[in-house]
Amino acid sequence: MKQFARNTPKLPPGYRLVQLDTVDSTNEEAKRRADMGEPGPLWIWSARQSKGRGRAGRQWTSQVGNLFASILLRPNCTHQTAGQLALVAGIITYDTISKLIAYEGRSRLLLKWPNDVLLADEKVAGMLLENLGMAEDARSAVVIGTGINLANYPEDIPQPAICLEAYGLTITPAHALEVLAATTDEWLKRWNEGASFPSIRRAWLDRAGPVGRKLVVQLGDETIEGSYAGLDLGGALQLKTEHGTRTIMAGDVFFAP
Numbered sequence: 001m002k003q004f005a006r007n008t009p010k011l012p013p014g015y016r017l018v019q020l021d022t023v024d025s026t027n028e029e030a031k032r033r034a035d036m037g038e039p040g041p042l043w044i045w046s047a048r049q050s051k052g053r054g055r056a057g058r059q060w061t062s063q064v065g066n067l068f069a070s071i072l073l074r075p076n077c078t079h080q081t082a083g084q085l086a087l088v089a090g091i092i093t094y095d096t097i098s099k100l101i102a103y104e105g106r107s108r109l110l111l112k113w114p115n116d117v118l119l120a121d122e123k124v125a126g127m128l129l130e131n132l133g134m135a136e137d138a139r140s141a142v143v144i145g146t147g148i149n150l151a152n153y154p155e156d157i158p159q160p161a162i163c164l165e166a167y168g169l170t171i172t173p174a175h176a177l178e179v180l181a182a183t184t185d186e187w188l189k190r191w192n193e194g195a196s197f198p199s200i201r202r203a204w205l206d207r208a209g210p211v212g213r214k215l216v217v218q219l220g221d222e223t224i225e226g227s228y229a230g231l232d233l234g235g236a237l238q239l240k241t242e243h244g245t246r247t248i249m250a251g252d253v254f255f256a257p
Helices: 026-035 085-100 101-107 173-194 195-208
Strands: 015-022 042-049 068-075 109-112 116-119 122-131 141-147 215-217 222-231 239-240 246-247 251-254
Touching: 026 042, 026 068, 026 122, 026 141, 026 173, 042 116, 042 173, 068 173, 085 109, 085 122, 085 141, 085 195, 101 109, 141 173, 173 195, 195 222, 195 251, 215 239, 222 246
Parallel strands: 015 042
Antiparallel strands: 042 068, 068 141, 109 116, 116 122, 122 141, 215 222, 215 251, 222 239, 239 246
């Protein structure tokens, strides 16, 4: 790892930043620092990732010019409550992109459960939350990784992707991180370590579009077809099928053709 000192974004008070030229994964670096006792909140930002990861250990294509950043937090709440940050992360990334793009494009943004932000139905960003420690821990560290396609996008993934530059927007990773950091601080305060989760759930739903859109959910070897029916009170996906409504706690979700 080699640190760099150029294009340093301004962060809200109380946050620190480690800037790197290259790293295996910003999430992995945040986890290593958590293991060494790093108290957070700490941002890890790298120009490159050699082993970027998405959900379920999948590779996250890390093309230079995009944003790869992770934040290490130690919220004063239980391990279970900290899992709510998965929804908070989606709102943060959605709002960050909304602030970065032209006003006319904001109506084309959409949150797709569990961790994608789409622009005109093409993936422009993703988040990976890792809740460290054991479930029975009273408190644990949390790492939230965010990847935003600013200048490039992968072409070999199941979900069609896009980057902001394809819309004529030239945005540096430093500027994107500055907006992301400010938006993160705003929504962490609103979340209030779980005390305001109902309003978080409502904010997520407001950004996810109307119910009724046809979905395909992949659960291991099982494929389920149905329609989007919102979230349950805990934030799990509700899928309306011909056999009734199913609660989806984890899985890969695609829009039906």
